Amino acid sequence: MATIELLEVEKRFGDFQAVKPLNLTINDGEFVVLLGPSGCGKTTTLRMISGLEAVSGGTILFDGRDVTWLNPSERNIAFVFQFFALYSHMTARQNISFPLEAELGADIDNDLGLGEVGRFLSQRVFQVFMVQWLRRRHRAVINQRVEEVAQLLRIQRLLDRRPGVLSGGDQQRVALARALVREPAAFLMDEPLGALDAEFRETMRAEIKRLHIDQHATTVYVTHDQIEAMAMGDRIVVMSDAEIQQVGTPAEVYHDPANLFVARFIGSPGMSLINGQYNGQGMIRINEGNTYRIPDDWKASIERGLTGDDGEIIIGFRPEAAHVNGDGDLSARVYADDLHGGYSMLHLDLGEDTIVHARAGREMQHEIDEALRFTIDPASVRFFDPRTEAAIRKAT
Amino acid sequence: MATIELLEVEKRFGDFQAVKPLNLTINDGEFVVLLGPSGCGKTTTLRMISGLEAVSGGTILFDGRDVTWLNPSERNIAFVFQFFALYSHMTARQNISFPLEAELGADIDNDLGLGEVGRFLSQRVFQVFMVQWLRRRHRAVINQRVEEVAQLLRIQRLLDRRPGVLSGGDQQRVALARALVREPAAFLMDEPLGALDAEFRETMRAEIKRLHIDQHATTVYVTHDQIEAMAMGDRIVVMSDAEIQQVGTPAEVYHDPANLFVARFIGSPGMSLINGQYNGQGMIRINEGNTYRIPDDWKASIERGLTGDDGEIIIGFRPEAAHVNGDGDLSARVYADDLHGGYSMLHLDLGEDTIVHARAGREMQHEIDEALRFTIDPASVRFFDPRTEAAIRKAT
Amino acid sequence: AQPVADAQDGVTELTIWWAEWDPANYLQQVGNNYEEETGISVTVVQEPWGSYFDRVAAEWAARGDSYDMVVGDSQWLGQGVEEGHYLDLTEFMTSEGLAETVTPATLQYYGEYPAGTGQYYAYPTEGDANGWAYRKDLFENPDEMAAFEEAYGYALAVPETWEQLRDIAEFFTRPDDGLYGVGVYTQIDYDAITMGFENVLFSYGVDWADENNNVFDVVNSEAAVAALELYKELYSFAPPGTDNAFFAEMNDIFINGQAAMIMNYFAFFPALDNPEINPYRDVTGYFAMPAGPDGDRFAALGGQGISVNAYISEERQQAALDFIRWFGQEEVQAEWAALGGYTCNINVLGSEEFLNQTPYNAAFAETMTFVKDFWNIPQFGQLLEPTQRYLHSYVVGGEGTAQEALDGMAFEHDEILIEAGLVEE
Amino acid sequence: MAQVSKAPRSPVLHSTRVDKVGFGPRLALRLRASLVIILTIIMLIPVVWMGMTAFKSRPDAVAAPAKVIFEPTLEGFVSLLTTRRQLLPDEAEEYRQRDDLNFADEIALKRGQAIIGPSQFPKQLLNSLIIAGVSTIFSVGFGVLAAYAFSRFKIPGEDDMLFFILSTRMLPPVVVTVPVFLMYRELGLYDTHFGLILLYTAFNLSFSVWLMKGFMDEIPSEYEEAALVDGYTRLQAFRKIVLPQAVTGIAATTVFSFIFAWNEYAFALMLTGDTARTAPPSIPSRIGTGGVEWAAIAAGSLVFLIPVIIVTFALRRHLLRGVTFGAIRKG
Amino acid sequence: MSQTTMQGPTRRHLSDRRVIQLFIVPTMLLLILMNIFPLIYSLYLSFTEYSIISTTAPEWVGLQNYRDILSDERFWENFAITGRYALYSVSLQMIVGFGMAMLLKEKFRGSGLLTTLILVPMMVSPVVVGVFWRNIFNPSIGILNPLLGYQNLETSPEWLVEYPLYSIVIVDVWMWSPFVMLLALAGLSAIPDYLYEAAAIDRASSWFQFWRITLPQVMPLLIIAVLFRTIEAFKQFDLVMGLTGGRPGTETVSVRLYREALQGQFETGSSSALAYIVLVIIIAISNLYIRALNRVREA
């Protein structure tokens, strides 16, 4: 229900730059995942969006309206805190109904159709009688809503406990419930599933997605779990070192990493990267005995894109793009071979400490140290400039 | 360096039974993983082992010595808390060096060969002079150790910050560092990697394993991440509902779940389970048109194992054990088909809400709703008694 | 307590400030009679002793009209007059002969300022001075008498000189029996130890300064040193715990049987005449100050005169004067005395009735003939402070010698007097 | 070496650390408790002594050596609560004949006094209650608000303001009373309840701001943050989240402020006359007939203690509650 | 009337700035109003020769009053006494109060009641405390010496004469240790358990835990307690007057001040100057504490 725009938003804590100026537009109803290693500024970014942390510079727009200096409560958001921030003096139930009760006050003012002054008065005078009365009427509605959410999160039996005695996972569920109980313009979630077990986490992913779709609520979701990011995000924002590295759909981020960081960070294992030297004639020399022929459609782009004179270049590919093939371009030795359920992951040593990964069928067995050859799928290969660390874009 | 035995250990919080009496022996130098859904009592168990939570009943032995009522500090353990429990008024460096400095005091007392009384006095009198002096001498050693651990956890540049300003992941690393800096008799780790990103988490898994092997330290590791559990544990303890469900190696737990809970909980997706009716003649009737023939070597066991008269039985198998096969035993319809990298996961509908999972090669494409037949690998099929929920053991 | 100045209807009530103690209650009773007679109500507002002066001073500072009349200490006169807080009563006192109705000493010390000028600012209201209470059972015990005579060579009786008093004090000091010879003022707070010492000092023929306000060789003269040494000796015969003692403690040590004699203001002797308070009531006797080596006899003056606030309206001033005039009548003074107030009226003081009314009235009447006061110049407070300090340090603290203490005191007095322009350098 | 300490007899029902429930620790706790009891007794001896004195007759009160066993009398309370007049011997005799005397009269009569009316004490006590009560509410209220603002926001000149607030308590009252007295006279605040309330509020504010800030700083701001994003305004978050968390601090500040205002002496003395006079100035100077009325002072102090004790006792649960950090982990 | 329709917030929001103003302004206003006149007025008077009860106008004497005070040996002695008194009593209060708080930290049956009882000394009116303790100290009629086992009046100590300053310190400690205790107790109970759990795991001895965890954690509140106790110690007056009447050796600055300002002297000018000197000293000391406070608060 809200478009969120961050314009040159940054955050400094004293001398320390926690978030460098960044620009990001999150469309109405979009599900954006912030992904990055720890300490890269995800939480800080989220907190700036929520208004809990004042920006050190830049502007935040909600639906085009400048909210940079608006109170958190004026932004109509729900926030799941990385560390839960449950109210320790309230039971789980009170924690969950807490946001609803805040809203109630707002609604009543609106219902009564009071103007500014009237509202001011009403908050003070009527509140005592009117609001109490209305609140009682709404109590049932609230209770029902709490029950619903509690059921969704399977915490019905915990509702009357205080957070202090709940287990970690249960606390996280209460925290999540507190956010989900409302229908805000935007959800901000900071690793909301981190403490949950795999089974339930999957359920919750589905639920969050469903809720997102149902409510069409803009969602910003922080996680360090790539799989989660891939599975849930409409777009993924990869952050590192207080900067956005890349913004894109899961497929873009996976297949077309914008730079070496993203290439390495996304995927498990990350992209295989091979240093080489472009000789100017469509060939990249990797080492003694290994030379890679650049796919034809890449040649021009590479020649244009390379910044250095010495032709230093990095070839990157995903394990699926490498095919072990008797007459492949490249030769390597098997360094290790992991069996992963239905396939095996080959770790190949190209010499000079360059290890690359290739996926192979289960049926093929490879001995350690066995020499073999492989090819890289020309449609999936990518190139990077080692100087700028950026990917070389393919001209179209 | 210590064998840990839990004998009928249990924990009640008021009326609430957080851990039912459980027996568990953790061998010297073993790496045991506690795995289970949230709220099942993992943390509580760990805290009882550490002495942070007094048992409500039962006995805890370390190397055969009864430590049930020994202070945590007398058990020589390191604990990574689920919620870090960092000293908020100290820098990361001070947090990490704390155990070493504390130990120093303890060691000095021991070195001087003082009895209980002497220790009491020494702690008070000598500490001021002696320990301070020794501490200064040891300062260099401590600093070096802290640097080492910090490097391992890549937190060198955070060492002079206070926990309050660290990001979640960084806090967890400091917490981990604080535990790893010592060489205790046992490590107790409560989801020590939960807040870390995938890449670093993998590194840390390897490091923890290496450390475990190096130090030969008994380790009890709590996680809700099955993959972690499978990858790291010498043995896995599956808990649910305050009880141990199964103790076994990763393979045992995966292939031979002790009961329906483990079968469902382990694996992603969990074991496929089909309700059927044993007809006494080696056949299980599943539904109209689907009958499963029990492998011969199972017959006797099943006939002995079933408790009910009506022949109700559950067939279980892992996706890898189901092969789509034109003339397979069982017929089903394709319900969904997920592409997972190198293979695809088929969700098959056997009717009556029974969905099972089968892994298929990538090359085969299946239409939704397409009817197909599959077989179950007789070596991998398992049977459960729906009444007791326990697995039926195969007689050998 | 804010009197409503009401010019048209006349004044209907009057407010008198006084300290919180029994005499104020008696004054209130007298005041009630005034209301019966005239319809003008009189309220005696009682302020705790500890803060009485502060309160009045604050009122002065504010030129306040919260009170119409104040019963103030004699030493306040200087400030009250010089700064114009008190109404000049000279005309009032003299024209109708009111001045002649009270004893000259009281008129001089309670009413006159500056000394000797015949200017009056207060009507002497509560006469008071130091006297002595003693234990007749001890003094008249034949064994004791014999023993005393044995030891000191003269008969044990009410002391006539300070030396005798010292001997008696020494004689009765028997710590093992929990009995001590004497109780003397030692309190440092305000003016207590000075008051106590003054009794000796004056009797030794010493004053606080000579006519030229010169202090050297006066307050630190040999006689003064002898007086101070005697006072310190007396303190050594006092019960432990009287290191900071004033009238209350004096009565206390008498009541609990620790002291054979105590000095105290007459105003506090009524308590001793009460069997519920004083178990020795029936064997308690009273005497006036003994004489010094040269036969001088003086008693330190307490007591107060009543003054009129200079800041109230003329109507109120008139009403206040009317009250004082009424109060000064002999019948009223007689009633005042009967209630327990210490009248300064000559006739009442001399009446048989008064002398026999209580066991101590005779001593009181005798004392009122030789009372003497210290400074009433505005600098009295400044003078008092070092006096208290040096006396206390020497007598209680035992610091230095009497000569040193008095030298130091003289030096500071001199400085103060010079600064006040009362003495040429 | 103490090997295994003995297990406690009863099964442990509550979440506790081993070293808190074992035999040794429980013994230690018991020792601790005994030590505290002894300390409490020592601390209370003077108060008990005061309590005893309140029931002593004048000779008993000043007896040497001190009397621990004595015949209790209500003399102290009578002289505290009444004004009396010394009777002349014949008057007293006449009084003794009368039979319309109540027990208070009898007590007074024993000392040769007649009760002529109630004392100011009850009225002063009421004044004290009003003034100390209201000023405590104000000073704690304002203090909590200001402390919150200082604790949570970056305010330009914050340190200076805080220091100014503190410094208002630094000037000895002796110096301030006179100017305040003059000011109050001008403003017509002299001898009014409002005047003293204002003054005590101001006087206690510095303390309450500083103390409350100390407590507020300990409350993790994550709590309010959660409320803020849950749609609560600052004020609501403050009311619903911060206040409940700050209860310990509020209770402590209330107790202290109340005690200070309740016992304040110098200003009460100077700035009040009859109308608004509080009790403290009159308690220590009960000089009746020629001496300190120990019993009356003790009785007055005792009576005067009761409201403070009640307030403290009522707040005791909050005072000792401690802060529960449920689900907020700050590092 | 709508159900819980979740609409955008339309409440009138006070901006944080307004909230700050709303919260701080009453306090600041009240304090300024109540203090500005007395402060400025007495500052002015400190440069004059003036007696409040005199009708002569204040006479400007510049720094004369300050010069007099600073060159008067007795004032230095007053300061020295005050300093000693403040040092002894505040540090003892800290030790006793904090010690009691440590004892009461762990709850046991009746600990709530005991805590309330321990607070009683603090509740007694300070003026009465002086008067009563004088009675208690009195060797003849007091209870202290008999309790300490002295039988003979001659040998039993006369506290107020022999150890006047220590006697005041004793009473002050008796009276105000509970204050420190309550603050320390509040600070102690705010220390999260998990810190001790972690320390127990790290094998820290209780001594080590005390120094490294307990003390740093309660430090802020302790410093506030010290700060206020020190300020009060410098102003301490009732107790001294009640106990010793400010006899030599116990003449603290505030007793001196009282004497100058009121007791018969009304040296308003020089007493104001003295007050300002005291103020400067208190400010200097407070600054030290506040700096320490800020250092521990950095956490």
Ligand SMILES: Nc1ncnc2c1ncn2[C@@H]1O[C@H](COP(=O)(O)OP(=O)(O)OP(=O)(O)O)[C@@H](O)[C@H]1O
């Ligand atoms: N209040 C603060 N003061 C100073 N530095 C801070 C503060 N809050 C965060 N930082 C720093 O800012 C950086 C970014 O922190 P942030 O919490 O945004 O990381 P994150 O991406 O959420 O990491 P994680 O995945 O570990 O939670 C960190 O280096 C952290 O130390």
Ligand SMILES: Nc1ncnc2c1ncn2[C@@H]1O[C@H](COP(=O)(O)OP(=O)(O)OP(=O)(O)O)[C@@H](O)[C@H]1O
């Ligand atoms: N102090 C306590 N008082 C009461 N109940 C408690 C307490 N601590 C834990 N529990 C309850 O005991 C159960 C087990 O908690 P525990 O923390 O051991 O779970 P867990 O297995 O660690 O779960 P998670 O994976 O979510 O951390 C939970 O239901 C919890 O609510």
Ligand SMILES: [Mg+2]
């Ligand atoms: Mg984060």
Ligand SMILES: [Mg+2]
């Ligand atoms: Mg847990």
